[in-house]
Amino acid sequence: MFRNLFGVLLALGLGAAWAAPARAEKPLKVVATLSTFSDLVKTIGGDRVEASHVASPRFNPHFIEPRPSDVLKVKKADLFIHAGLDLELWRWPLVDAAGNPAVRPGGERELDLSRGVSLLGVPIGSVSRAEGDIHLYGNPHYWAGPQNGPILARSIAGKLSQIDPAHAADYQRRLDDFLKELEQARQRWARAAAGGRGMEVICYHDAWPYLEAFLGLKTELFLEPKPGIPPTPQQILRAEGRIREQGVRAILQAGYDPPAAAEALRRKTGVRVVTLCQNVGEKPECGDYLGMMDHNVREILSALEGRSPDE
Numbered sequence: 400m401f402r403n404l405f406g407v408l409l410a411l412g413l414g415a416a417w418a419a420p421a422r423a424e425k426p427l428k429v430v431a432t433l434s435t436f437s438d439l440v441k442t443i444g445g446d447r448v449e450a451s452h453v454a455s456p457r458f459n460p461h462f463i464e465p466r467p468s469d470v471l472k473v474k475k476a477d478l479f480i481h482a483g484l485d486l487e488l489w490r491w492p493l494v495d496a497a498g499n500p501a502v503r504p505g506g507e508r509e510l511d512l513s514r515g516v517s518l519l520g521v522p523i524g525s526v527s528r529a530e531g532d533i534h535l536y537g538n539p540h541y542w543a544g545p546q547n548g549p550i551l552a553r554s555i556a557g558k559l560s561q562i563d564p565a566h567a568a569d570y571q572r573r574l575d576d577f578l579k580e581l582e583q584a585r586q587r588w589a590r591a592a593a594g595g596r597g598m599e600v601i602c603y604h605d606a607w608p609y610l611e612a613f614l615g616l617k618t619e620l621f622l623e624p625k626p627g628i629p630p631t632p633q634q635i636l637r638a639e640g641r642i643r644e645q646g647v648r649a650i651l652q653a654g655y656d657p658p659a660a661a662e663a664l665r666r667k668t669g670v671r672v673v674t675l676c677q678n679v680g681e682k683p684e685c686g687d688y689l690g691m692m693d694h695n696v697r698e699i700l701s702a703l704e705g706r707s708p709d710e
């Protein structure tokens with residue numbers, strides 16, 4: 400009797416378990432400092448991740464003031480991704496405020512994307528923030544060069560697989576698809592850039608050395624006398640001299656860089672002012688990583704060739 404009853408209950412229980420819908424798996428909550436990183440996380444993670452970012456792409460990523468809602472997001476994050484170096488001077492105060500030990504430096508849920516990147520502009524000798532410099536450990540704008548895309552994508556896939564090994568094959572498949580698409584685009588960009596190699600451009604902030612390295616361009620002068628220090632009248636005069644003497648055709652800046660200095664130089668010399676996307680979403684045409692690279696490469700090359708980007 401008891402055995403039968405037990406059997407009935409067991410059957411009912413199992414039946415109920417089979418009838419109930421499988422409990423939906425919760426996606427990983429990934430918080431990135433920058434929209435470019437959260438875009439790559441969405442590409443690699445697909446529906447396994449719920450990715451967001453702290454810094455609006457419409458503002459300078461060096462100088463962001465996180466909101467209380469960002470603190471809450473980082474507190475609940477399964478993974479926190481950042482640029483490392485001294486790109487986000489606001490990053491560790493945000494993590495401290497969130498009180499989530501796993502995302503602190505060296506924590507198992509923290510990913511510093513600068514690891515594995517060959518850095519440009521690593522200072523030789525001593526430098527100090529007292530002089531205003533905000534690139535003390537090497538240039539931190541490495542994601543803006545497409546040659547670093549595979550390194551970032553692999554880092555993200557590796558970390559997602561480490562904290563969610565059950566879906567490692569999914570992450571690997573999406574990574575492979577992305578790398579294939581990026582490689583095709585990279586070849587297209589490299590072919591388009593062939594004619595401009597060796598040309599000089601001026602930049603507002605030292606934010607584009609990786610993209611310039613990819614395109615074979617060079618910069619000898621920035622409108623900021625030091626990274627983070629606004630243009631001075633002397634520096635603008637130096638830039639004017641450089642444009643006239645070296646035949647510099649373009650000034651590169653992000654949409655959030657103050658436009659007055661470049662605009663004054665454009666009026667005086669006819670130099671082209673090229674407004675690039677530093678991060679995904681800064682302009683509608685920079686809607687994802689590949690779209691942003693496409694836009695930036697096209698804008699720069701068309702300015703150097705003296706035509707409009709749509710021609």
Ligand SMILES: [Zn+2]
Binds near residue numbers: 461533605
């Ligand atoms: Zn910078």
